[in-house]
Amino acid sequence: MTVNTQPTTERPDPRAFGLPVVEQSDIPAELRxxxxxxxxxxxxxxxxxxxxxxxxxxxxxVEEVTDRLALAPRRQIGTMVxxxxxDGDSEFGTITNIVAGDTNPAAPPLSLVPTADGVYGEVTxxxxxxxxxxxxxxxxxxxxxDQAVGTxxxxxxxxxxxxxxxxxxxxxxPLFNPLEITAExxxxxxxxxxxxxxxxxxxxxxxxxxxxxxxxxxxx
Numbered sequence: 001m002t003v004n005t006q007p008t009t010e011r012p013d014p015r016a017f018g019l020p021v022v023e024q025s026d027i028p029a030e031l032r033x034x035x036x037x038x039x040x041x042x043x044x045x046x047x048x049x050x051x052x053x054x055x056x057x058x059x060x061x062v063e064e065v066t067d068r069l070a071l072a073p074r075r076q077i078g079t080m081v082x083x084x085x086x087d088g089d090s091e092f093g094t095i096t097n098i099v100a101g102d103t104n105p106a107a108p109p110l111s112l113v114p115t116a117d118g119v120y121g122e123v124t125x126x127x128x129x130x131x132x133x134x135x136x137x138x139x140x141x142x143x144x145x146d147q148a149v150g151t152x153x154x155x156x157x158x159x160x161x162x163x164x165x166x167x168x169x170x171x172x173x174p175l176f177n178p179l180e181i182t183a184e185x186x187x188x189x190x191x192x193x194x195x196x197x198x199x200x201x202x203x204x205x206x207x208x209x210x211x212x213x214x215x216x217x218x219x220x
Contacts, residue, residue: 038105118184
């Protein structure tokens with residue numbers, strides 16, 4: 001067993017696995033604007049009490065836009081995005097990741113940055129992520145923590161997959177409040193990486209997680 005958290009080899013490039021890679025800076029500003037508009041549309045649709053005529057007109061407009069976009073080529077499943085980090089390092093993530101994907105309108109999205117201890121991110125969730133009235137759905141809390149522990153493991157060692165995730169829901173997590181999300185590697189044991197994470201609201205921990213990540217080895 002070792003507590004060394006430094007990667008023993010350079011992080012593998014997704015292209016070694018046959019996955020295409022997009023530079024984050026190459027994502028068109030117009031696409032980012034569209035993603036933002038669709039995200040707002042999801043929340044608006046979920047909460048609207050518009051009259052039937054307005055709803056029918058909106059549905060027709062959305063269908064027309066969807067049909068136009070469907071004529072364009074689609075990204076290959078598994079397309080990755082390379083993000084430059086503040087410390088000069090870089091990381092790869094799935095571009096349509098449901099939690100942190102740059103082009104996924106359903107993603108919050110959660111942006112995590114390296115810290116001296118691990119990673120840190122802040123995100124505010126609206127009713128798209130609601131479970132009990134006014135509270136974040138427990139599944140989304142687990143998803144946020146899974147993303148955080150996975151990123152912490154990847155940056156401290158090398159990319160991997162979640163083998164085990166245990167979440168302790170200590171108190172309800174409210175919507176419309178900044179959620180502070182942190183995670184750090186506790187130790188490594190061969191390909192296993194033991195990681196801890198937590199969500200805080202106004203300084204109080206609302207959920208915490210322990211996880212085991214298994215590092216993925218690049219093909220030779």
